[in-house]
Amino acid sequence: MKQGKFRISENKKLTPSTYMMKLEGDVSAVKVPGQFINIRLDGHFLRRPISVCDVNIEDPANGTGTVTIIYKVLGRGTEEMSCMTPGTELDVLTGLGYGFDIRDAGDMPLLVGGGVGIPPLYLTAKMMESFGTPPVVILGFNSKEEMFLVEDFIALKCSIIVATADGSVGVKGTVVDAFKELMKLPNAAISHFYACGPEAMLKALYKAAYEEAGISGQLSFEERMGCGFGACMGCSIETKNGPKRICKDGPVLRTEEILW
């Protein structure tokens, strides 16, 4: 973990409620996909934890570069963030959380993301692609107008399946419906899966992929956090391996340890 000042270089609207922000500063603490950063906002006591979508180191000598986040406007804090202009400085904690372990990816990894759970999967896909194994990706949205990042996954040579709740694009239904369609294909020998999204989605996917199809995976969870770095025990959940802090021992947990 590092604390540092970051300068907003870009902050743009992707969909009616989703924004992308690029922050410049010392990104050396961002090590693995699935980690998050924690942003201090004036007038709010607690920081805002947001997962890392992408990171680019520009100067390896001092670790400076750009970290990209994609966030949904859900409350006052994120609403204020959406109005911030380039040049604004923010106090940010970086390199937080235990992320996705891509060493388990195998020959045909699958990434499954729902809505604002999709961003951390982008860096995951990018790293897998750099190792020569572009993943199969299932992305779920409510509708066509809420879609984002799809082109970016295509640029990484991922095989993409989109599911929309209203059927306006791709499979009509959830990412789990899309997963079941995928598994009907004769060559869908999924080696391991990585998922991030709403808890109901994670739970349904756990049932379909782990319990029914026997595929192990890693799921990224969300909880209301106090500190974001393991000090307050505000976000602990029970697992088969004892209590785990979503912010420090997670947000990524393995299918083998999850207790619903």
Place this chain on the structure above:
Amino acid sequence: MVDMRVDLCGVTLDNPVIPASGTFGYGYEFAELYDINSLGSLSFKGTTLEPRFGNKTPRIAECPAGMLNSVGLQNPGVDAVITEELPRLREVFTKPVMANVSGFAADEYAETVKRLDNSPVSDMIGWYEINISCPNVHGGGMSFGTDPGAAASVVRAVRWMSEKPIIIKLSPNVTDITEIARACEAEGADGISLINTLMGMRIDLKSGKPILANTTGGLSGPAVLPVALRMVYQVSAAVRIPVVGMGGVSTAEDVIEMMMAGASAVEVGAANLINPFACRDIVDNLPKVMEKYGISSLRDITGAAHR
């Protein structure tokens, strides 16, 4: 050169800054960020006889200038604290530690103190801080801290379990906190620490339900500083034993104000959760702020507001 040293129940601290229990774990994770030996001491995570998972999530809600928590004393239990947590702390911290203990019955507090005091890590402990004020557990915690008789019963049970100073941590959720403090002093407590969190709640407008799974939680952060100052002022006038002040302290100025109200040492809680370097920064800033106000020795200002 200013003198930041203070005395707490016969033990001298290099400075009065102590991370408060529940905001600093067992310390060693913060030692990855900076040398925690710059602190006066640290009060470790509230420890109970048995391991506790605590309450369901959500356990955290934000408030203007503060936060609510309803963690519910999550901890690995005293035996694991002795065999796993404190040995890890020993590798990175050389000063006396404040051992924060909680429980659900007087004899449970006593047994926990006894096990710590008879353990191979007992030499690390400078003081016991007996938490009779956790608002987030049922059938224990705060129920001892809201009744003078019950508070006294805990002091009576623990005071002979160790030769080390016993500090009793009080709840602000009472009509007259001085009455509880006097009951603890009369029973032989060596010090009083206050305040624990103030009971509060928040409601989610979309669902119409409480945000916290536990319905209520404890309020901490800068919002509670004036309440804490008032109570430290009252308690330090009511008892002769030393007082450790806490509640909303986030700057070196706040530390000085808390000492002027009557505190011999000062704990810093919620500030650690938004700035992991908060305690280090406060210690670094103290000399400058002391010079600004013409304070040459910090121990001289305890209770200045009473004089």
